[in-house]
Amino acid sequence: MQIVNEHRRKDIHNSDIPTVCVACEARHGGVCGTLTPDQLLDLSRHSTRRSIEPGREVVGQGETTDSYANIISGVVKLSKVLADGRQQIVGLQFAPDFMGRPFTRESALTAEAAVDTDICCFPRTVIERLVSEAPGLEHRLHEQALKELDEARDWMLTLGRKTAQEKVASFLYIIATHIDPEQGAAKEFDLPLSRSDIADYLGLTIETVSRQITKLRKDNVIRIENSRHVTVPSLDRLMDVAGID
Amino acid sequence: MQIVNEHRRKDIHNSDIPTVCVACEARHGGVCGTLTPDQLLDLSRHSTRRSIEPGREVVGQGETTDSYANIISGVVKLSKVLADGRQQIVGLQFAPDFMGRPFTRESALTAEAAVDTDICCFPRTVIERLVSEAPGLEHRLHEQALKELDEARDWMLTLGRKTAQEKVASFLYIIATHIDPEQGAAKEFDLPLSRSDIADYLGLTIETVSRQITKLRKDNVIRIENSRHVTVPSLDRLMDVAGID
DNA sequence: AGACGCCTTTGATTTTGATCAAGTCGCCGA
DNA sequence: TCGGCGACTTGATCAAAATCAAAGGCGTCT
Numbered sequence A, B: 001m002q003i004v005n006e007h008r009r010k011d012i013h014n015s016d017i018p019t020v021c022v023a024c025e026a027r028h029g030g031v032c033g034t035l036t037p038d039q040l041l042d043l044s045r046h047s048t049r050r051s052i053e054p055g056r057e058v059v060g061q062g063e064t065t066d067s068y069a070n071i072i073s074g075v076v077k078l079s080k081v082l083a084d085g086r087q088q089i090v091g092l093q094f095a096p097d098f099m100g101r102p103f104t105r106e107s108a109l110t111a112e113a114a115v116d117t118d119i120c121c122f123p124r125t126v127i128e129r130l131v132s133e134a135p136g137l138e139h140r141l142h143e144q145a146l147k148e149l150d151e152a153r154d155w156m157l158t159l160g161r162k163t164a165q166e167k168v169a170s171f172l173y174i175i176a177t178h179i180d181p182e183q184g185a186a187k188e189f190d191l192p193l194s195r196s197d198i199a200d201y202l203g204l205t206i207e208t209v210s211r212q213i214t215k216l217r218k219d220n221v222i223r224i225e226n227s228r229h230v231t232v233p234s235l236d237r238l239m240d241v242a243g244i245d
Numbered sequence C: 001a002g003a004c005g006c007c008t009t010t011g012a013t014t015t016t017g018a019t020c021a022a023g024t025c026g027c028c029g030a
Numbered sequence D: 001t002c003g004g005c006g007a008c009t010t011g012a013t014c015a016a017a018a019t020c021a022a023a024g025g026c027g028t029c030t
Helices: A009-013 A037-046 A124-133 A136-161 A164-179 A196-201 A206-218 A235-242 B007-013 B035-046 B125-135 B135-161 B164-179 B195-202 B206-218 B235-242
Strands: A002-004 A048-051 A057-058 A067-073 A073-083 A085-094 A110-113 A117-123 A189-190 A224-225 A230-231 B002-004 B048-052 B057-059 B067-071 B075-081 B087-094 B110-113 B116-124 B187-190 B222-225 B227-231
Touching: A002 A230, A037 A117, A037 B075, A067 A073, A067 A124, A073 A117, A073 A196, A073 B135, A085 A136, A085 B087, A085 B135, A117 A124, A124 A136, A136 A164, A136 A206, A136 B087, A136 B135, A136 B206, A164 A189, A164 A196, A164 A206, A164 A230, A164 A235, A189 B002, A196 A206, A206 A224, B035 B116, B035 B125, B035 B227, B075 B116, B075 B195, B087 B135, B135 B164, B164 B187, B164 B195, B164 B206, B164 B227, B195 B206, B206 B222
Parallel strands: none
Antiparallel strands: A002 A048, A048 A117, A057 A110, A067 A117, A073 A085, A073 A110, A189 A230, A224 A230, B002 B048, B048 B116, B057 B110, B067 B116, B075 B087, B075 B110, B187 B227, B222 B227
16 A cells, blocks of 8 residues: 655745645645635645555544545545445545544444545544634535535435446446536546446446446447446436436 | 424423423434523424425425424434436434535425434524523534535445445445344334335335345345335344445 | 457347236224 | 226246356466
8 A cells, every 4th residue: 555645834924824734735626725724734735646546445444543534536435235246336435535434443334446536535533623713614525415415415316226227327427527517518437336336326237237338338328448438428318318407 | 294292391490400492392302402491392382393294395406405303203304306306315314313404495306204203393593592592502503514515425335336236235225224233132123214215215126125135034134024114133244235334 | 450358339038026906904984 | 885096916938137057268487
């Protein structure tokens, strides 16, 4: 595991106010704005940048989490497994999301990089101290939790009530709009997940995912190259197939 | 809709500190402890008690929510529907949960009483003012959001990866442990949901739910009277069938 | 280049749960 | 007491997705 942790004293000690983490030069998902310059400096001093290759586990289910992290780039899968190995991905986190589970030491999930991912970690003790000092930070974490809750509930509708075809289209829609949130235009992107991951996200098997992707291709809803690179000519068409109003 | 709103000045103006909402005599899911007596009085003055019969909608999907509520007794279903009418229950709220969606005016879901339910409502303006004054209240709301997020993700595993039998057993397990959280003992309770609601919660059809309940009965995992009253002789056995480790 | 391994696709068959279709049960009101 | 109605159950059949099985592509290592 590659650790990069360089604190640039020059940025900190000169007169301009830091608004960006000195360890990773990122804004930490909007948190920076909720902190005073001193608090940001405090946070930055304790932050550690890590690069994670696909498939590497960040936190295992049931392990103690002792850090929070901000995703600088990449995609992280959050998943749960049953005793017999059946697996369900319960959330995807994209930059610049926060990861971490406030106010509990046990992680109920496994977090794993889906593609090459850079994160910036902070010890929970530092975050919890800052939360007690800066109410704006708790508000920011609260908003993140509410966003994840909304996403989880949307996905429950997909898992419980949509057909395989609609599920796959819904997944492509999520990725397409995350990669490039602009409306209207044709979308082109690389899938951050393997067929196996997509199956675990959708509650399907690999074979069903593959067949449904083939069907979307044959129906000209999407184009595919190298099994990972996707073009969506019309997002409206995709939404229609996905059952999104 | 029945409105009960009686403010007992005697409780407020005598010397002892109020720790309980004067409108409904409840503790509002632990919120009371996060407020000063003055703030609690403020909240109580604006609170309104409502009784809701089963099936009545509290807030419709897409409607503006202008109040928060604390569930005094009963069960509330949170659900989402697709354009063609397919429905998914995305959460159940039991007393003394908080309901309401902080920091947004649009409700993405429908909230509906599953059984006779009493709630105590506060206007969002009051809650949001108190949040800005009392950081402990935001913390309390944050914890509620995290609890709902955990429950949603657990349920995603059920929806995506469990069989019909495991789903029904998982549902019974949730109800059993909510009604009576004590470990070990045999559980006996009335189902707060109809077969149709259970189906919408589990992503199944009524018929499948019915067949699986019949099977659990024949396998002596549960006993049933009047199709609503359930006895679970061994919670361990139920957990086993539900695939809960 | 060739061989191995992994991911993906495609095909044949089976299974699970959905759908269609009658019943049954309990409750309420005439 | 009898209908009638809604909620639930049960049975027969069907369809969607899982499973089993066999390729096909693509990158990498030798």
